[in-house]
Amino acid sequence: MNFFQEVWRGFRPYLVKFAVDFGISGTLWLGLFVFHTLTRFLPVPDWAGTLIVHMHSAGSVAIFGIFAFLSVNDLVHIRRGGGLCFA
Secondary structure (H helix, E strand, C coil): CCCHHHHHHHHHHHHHHHHHHHHHHHHHHHHHHHHHHHHHHHHCHHHHHHHHHHHHHHHHHHHHHHHHHHHHHHHHHCCCCCCCCCC
């Protein structure tokens, strides 16, 4: 077997899981970005607007946590060869 083929076969499962996790997190972030852009065109006054801005900020931070959780879970899943996989 070729050295590069062997390296690719060992690396491929991690790349696939990382790409799926990135796609999930990216889609969530894109949705928050669209809603944030929508609030620029249709402003919401007073406390409701402030609440929406803070919820979007908290959601953006939570997305990084989701990405980290999914990535660590997938790494454990690949290493053990079984168990619960969320993505």
